[in-house]
Amino acid sequence: MENVKHLKCIKCNATYPAKPDTYTCSQCGGILDVRYDYEYISQKVNKETFNARKEFSMWRYREFLPIEEESPVSPLRVGWSPLYKAERLGETLGLSSLYVKDDGLNPTASLKDRASAVAVVKAKEAGADTVACSSTGNAASSLAGNAASMGLKACIFVPGRAPEGKVAQLLIFGARVVSVQGSYEDTFKLSAEAIERWGWYNRNAAINPYLVEGKKTVSLEIAEQLNWQAPDWVVVSVGDGCTIAGVWKGFKDLYQAGLIDRLPRLLSVQAAGCCPINRAVMEDKPWEPMPEDTLADSIAVGVPRNPDKAINAIKESNGLPINVSDQEILDAMKFLGNSSGIFGEPAGVAGLAGLKKAVSEGKISHTETVVNIVTGNGLKDVANAVKAAGEPLRVAPSMEELLQAFKTV
Numbered sequence: 001m002e003n004v005k006h007l008k009c010i011k012c013n014a015t016y017p018a019k020p021d022t023y024t025c026s027q028c029g030g031i032l033d034v035r036y037d038y039e040y041i042s043q044k045v046n047k048e049t050f051n052a053r054k055e056f057s058m059w060r061y062r063e064f065l066p067i068e069e070e071s072p073v074s075p076l077r078v079g080w081s082p083l084y085k086a087e088r089l090g091e092t093l094g095l096s097s098l099y100v101k102d103d104g105l106n107p108t109a110s111l112k113d114r115a116s117a118v119a120v121v122k123a124k125e126a127g128a129d130t131v132a133c134s135s136t137g138n139a140a141s142s143l144a145g146n147a148a149s150m151g152l153k154a155c156i157f158v159p160g161r162a163p164e165g166k167v168a169q170l171l172i173f174g175a176r177v178v179s180v181q182g183s184y185e186d187t188f189k190l191s192a193e194a195i196e197r198w199g200w201y202n203r204n205a206a207i208n209p210y211l212v213e214g215k216k217t218v219s220l221e222i223a224e225q226l227n228w229q230a231p232d233w234v235v236v237s238v239g240d241g242c243t244i245a246g247v248w249k250g251f252k253d254l255y256q257a258g259l260i261d262r263l264p265r266l267l268s269v270q271a272a273g274c275c276p277i278n279r280a281v282m283e284d285k286p287w288e289p290m291p292e293d294t295l296a297d298s299i300a301v302g303v304p305r306n307p308d309k310a311i312n313a314i315k316e317s318n319g320l321p322i323n324v325s326d327q328e329i330l331d332a333m334k335f336l337g338n339s340s341g342i343f344g345e346p347a348g349v350a351g352l353a354g355l356k357k358a359v360s361e362g363k364i365s366h367t368e369t370v371v372n373i374v375t376g377n378g379l380k381d382v383a384n385a386v387k388a389a390g391e392p393l394r395v396a397p398s399m400e401e402l403l404q405a406f407k408t409v
């Protein structure tokens, strides 16, 4: 990996060679960050190289990824999700330049595929035959899918509250699934013990430094899809904090390699009932655990595993934290679907709910360019979708009844 210099601890600055199974800092337990040789990268690629590439997946950015040149990757098409100009949505919100990046269109229907796609490559590089993680759902289903595509075994720990659609995905992809009857925190702890005990490859996002690197490809795509421009704002929903950290890393990478000439601000959106990262930023104090009180299961993370990278990202980008209620999330789900034909799960649309609030509070101005990332597909959580959208008209198979029913709406 000539593009990678080393792994660097974000707490104590210790550095380590970038081995596939090095996770956290052995000196202080801190999280590691992959450091690149941007001079090397900018000699290898430029805008024209990318514009000419025919690889329409996240692997078009291999020079920015911490994988060996000859490592095989999953044949699944992860990444290169569409960036739509959302005219009607923008008009309603009062934004003249709003884009939606639909990452629910990934192979297992969430942005987590980007991280899991890297995880299975690193697992193979490490010679592992089993990969494991704990997850509120999407990290797990993406790992199970990507593992299946590479012939790896997967062992997955989910909290008991994970929606059925997500658990079904795991089972279909052939993973061994352990449903822990407890909180996400309990689930995480048990998985960590099991991983240690059996020596599996660890896909827990805040521990494995390579996963954020996969997630950052969403930003590389956004910039390229905007013709190598950074938007003014990128809106991200936040749970553990790895996604927003990845989004920030992607833009910084491009900036350091000379592919963009400015950086966006990040709007960090959390559920009001579970917002430890945003609260830390708002109150400018260390983060504290919170209850997991929200229906947006993918961001119901009371004890975030990557708070430092996430808080850095929000602050460094001169970003803003904003919290939304469950009702605002459900409204956003319906609003997004109605006005754009995109179906997001609750955590997938929380960003839009936050954006709406930020614009109405005058925090984002009408002429700024905004990219809202829809992080997961609505079919994963049908129960909440029905809650958001209501019931159909029920009629007997008769025109009379239909006329009657239509009159009532």
Ligand SMILES: *Cc1c(COP(=O)(O)O)cnc(C)c1O
Binding pocket: 110, 111, 112, 138, 139, 205, 237, 238, 239, 240, 241, 242, 243, 244, 298, 299, 301, 345, 347, 348, 375, 376, 377
């Ligand atoms: C995981 C996830 C998030 C948040 O990502 P974190 O890295 O946990 O902050 C947001 N939306 C969806 C759909 C997710 O699956």
Ligand SMILES: [Zn+2]
Binding pocket: 009, 010, 011, 012, 013, 014, 025, 026, 027, 028, 029, 030
């Ligand atoms: Zn350290």
